[in-house]
Amino acid sequence: MASRTASFRQLVAVTASAVMALGLASCASTDQEGGEASQVASTSVAETDNSPYREARAENVARAVAESFPQEPTVISDAGYTGVDTSEMFFDSSDTVVVSGAGIAQELRAASIGVVAHSPVLHAPGGSDAEVIAEIERLGASTVLLVGQALPGFTEDSVESVSKIIQDNGTEQGLAELTALQFDEQTVADVSDLARATATLVADQQTMLVPAWEQTTTLDDETPDNSPTDTLDAFPLQTNRDGEMAPVVIASPESGISAVATARAYGAEVRFMDYPDPRLNSETMEMVAGLSERPLLALGDQFGTGELLAEKIERGETVTTELPGGGGLVFPGRRMVALYGHPSGPALGAMGEQPAAEAVARVTELAKEYQPFDDEPVIPAFEVIATVASEFPGDDGNFSNEFPVEDLVEYVDAITDAGGYAVLDLQPGRANFLEQAKLYEELLKRPNVGLALDPEWKIGPDEQPMTRVGSVEASEVNEVAQWLADLVAEHELPQKAFVLHQFQVQMIRDRSQIDTTHPELAFVLHADGHGAPGDKYATWDMLRQDLSDDYFMAWKNFYDEDFPTFTPQQTYEDVNPRPWFVSYQ
Known part of the structure; x- marks a missing residue:
């Protein structure tokens, strides 16, 4: 597996400038019987x-x-x-x-x-x-x-x-x-x-x-026992x-x-x-x-x-609002192609390399490049980094910068207004995933906005960032899943994407203990492996071992860290099984 050092260096270089540029602050029945039949009135x-x-x-x-x-x-x-x-x-x-x-x-x-x-x-x-x-x-x-x-x-x-x-x-x-x-x-x-x-x-x-x-x-006639006769x-x-x-x-x-x-x-x-x-x-x-x-x-x-x-x-x-491309399930029914990044600029990913409207145009064209290789609708998406892991502890000491909703909403509005989907990504540092997710409840109440957890940037209470690849326990993932499922049910929203990033086994501890039975959520495992094709395939296959059938697989293409970057045709025809969600960083 190729080293993640480049990602760490990238984070160090952009954290301070991103904070200054955006003025960052912590965010806060009735039965009727007759004969042999029984009819029960629907109470739906x-x-x-x-x-x-x-x-x-x-x-x-x-x-x-x-x-x-x-x-x-x-x-x-x-x-x-x-x-x-x-x-x-x-x-x-x-x-x-x-x-x-x-x-x-x-x-x-x-x-x-x-x-x-x-x-x-x-x-x-x-x-x-x-x-x-x-x-x-x-x-x-x-x-x-x-x-x-x-x-x-x-x-x-x-x-x-x-x-x-x-x-x-x-x-x-x-x-x-x-x-x-x-x-x-x-x-x-x-x-x-x-x-x-x-x-x-x-x-x-x-x-x-x-x-x-x-x-x-x-x-x-040579078949033993029960052999056929002429008639x-x-x-x-x-x-x-x-x-x-x-x-x-x-x-x-x-x-x-x-x-x-x-x-x-x-x-x-x-x-x-x-x-x-x-x-x-x-x-x-x-x-x-x-x-x-x-x-x-x-x-x-x-x-x-x-x-x-x-x-x-x-x-x-109850929920008749359809998702982009039709139907009430995130997957199947459509596939998504996304730009990953942050509104602060290009340092954290492809999405921020251009203003929101231009980013929408870019990812829409990218999704169109994938469409010839699949019969299902391929819709554009953004994966918007909502909280950015930092080398600095910040006022709250959690080594994560929680961007206010107003700094994200322009990109979320742009992609959803264009008939696409937005996923909010959390990089918590020492913070708790659930605490950070609740900061974005306003956006998560929207029908076309999902949530992603990035354990790469999840560290322990006494750890310094960028000293190791982070990890999360299944119990913490379950807390977030339960809260998000309850939010979806309470507000009668269509099913919501719940994305888990992973490229090492240790990043999600006791993954088999994650409760995937929430019908309100589509569980997505996002394989973030990068490097040469062999490295990426090895990571993909490793992550799929003993994985519950309840997960939909997602794939990431890196512009700078893949050698070479997969084409849309390679991504859909060479990666097995075909990913439901493809993001570009």
């Missing part, structure tokens, strides 16, 4: 005549749902992608079961058959065979269709209720013999589209999903179980194929969203509007808990 705050989700909510709330389903939002776990938990939710029993072995082609074939046959679909790629067999036994299935190399050694004696095992041979002729139906093939082009395509399967349309990158295994037995087709009384079901790209197929086999409508948070955009909010206290099933642990999902729905209905 968003039930007002001007709600953009009024019609969608009315339709969702009017839906009759069988009492056998949970009457509140529920996440169905599918950690092993076996589909067992979904089968347990939808089917009390079933005469037939479809089980697929390893391979996406096999699982899609099983899903396609299962939906047409209204049969639960299970996945047994190896390692979970006992769990799958137990589910077959619970269902009391008499006929089991095996697709691919599923459940080796499984026989009629394995489960008491099973009287027939049919081994699919993977051929078009075999499919016709199994179902006496003609299927139309549909190619799935990308892994991210697997759950989406499965969610669109319709029983009476007989669609066979086939991945573009993999072929279904064809079994031959396959017919696989019985069951009737639709739904009766139009299933709850709304939602899925995302991470949802398991078999889980989605089982819900469709039951007859449930599966609504697909590109990200497992309904606040992504107005379309996904309409899918779940009014269901924060009503039956709703989410397929996969990526949705969190039922309680968290309900909270996100309620917030999405």
Whole structure:
């Protein structure tokens, strides 16, 4: 990792002049039951005549749902992608079961058959065979269709209720013999589209999903056990179980194929969203509007808990202010390209190299250079240093200069008025991050202003600045996150960016202990590595080790300390995963 000495020298050179130039000072329900269905009136705050989700909510709330389903939002776990938990939710029993072995082609074939046959679909790629067999036994299935190399050694004696095992041979002729139906093939082009395509399967349309990158295994007469015969037995087709009384079901790209197929086999409508948070955009909010206290099933642990999902729905209905580029989430839905710096001038970064209006024009053009390489909107942003670490203790002795709001507001106004986003950056010295964050509450109450913590400049009470790279404890980060989340909730703001800068492991102590469950915040880990490409990639990979999936990654390009500075194309195509936030210093 390249040395940070240049940054320290830069800080020493500019602190005194910045203070003088800006005159720096310390800144200070009701239940209605009928038959087998239960309807609970929505009590959401968003039930007002001007709600953009009024019609969608009315339709969702009017839906009759069988009492056998949970009457509140529920996440169905599918950690092993076996589909067992979904089968347990939808089917009390079933005469037939479809089980697929390893391979996406096999699982899609099983899903396609299962939906047409209204049969639960299970996945047994190896390692979970006992769990799958137990589910077959619970269902009391008499006929089991095996697709691919599923459940080796499984026989009629394995489960008491099973009287027939049919081994699919993977051929078009075999499919016709199994179902006496003609299927139309549909190619799935990308892994991210697997759950989406499965969610669109319709029983009476007989669609066979086939991945573009993999072929279904064809079994031959040499296959041991359950080997195919010249003519396959017919696989019985069951009737639709739904009766139009299933709850709304939602899925995302991470949802398991078999889980989605089982819900469709039951007859449930599966609504697909590109990200497992309904606040992504107005379309996904309409899918779940009014269901924060009503039956709703989410397929996969990526949705969190039922309680968290309900909270996100309620917030999405309450907070209808959209962020630049649309939607109620910071990420995904857009990416950002930012200039980092301070209004005092060029010494602290690229943003201050020009007046606010010119800085906006510069970063807007920079964002446009990134747009050809991404389908999501790329919006301009500023990362404005609000408190500047100092070599001098100052009147308060904390070695950090807290700039007044009025010195920052020109740049914040300029970028947000231009449809961009601002992030306030804190360099606390000996100060507490939370104490400094509260100084900027006025700005943080704005919908398009986020907060960044820079532990590089966080030192202990007896330490001198610039003697080491600073650090922060997870507990202090959690204090700031809780305060900021409460501020967002209290003032009904859209989700806010919460950025953590890091380029050494020790900079954020016990990072795994940071509470990232606040739906009000988008947690962003900003990798500040600089130098040659190899150094930057090494830092990037190191910081991503054991990192929670709750974080969005950010990348910094240095004009003077990178050799060379990455181009927009290199930043988006060579850095993996593609960063959501890119800043320039």
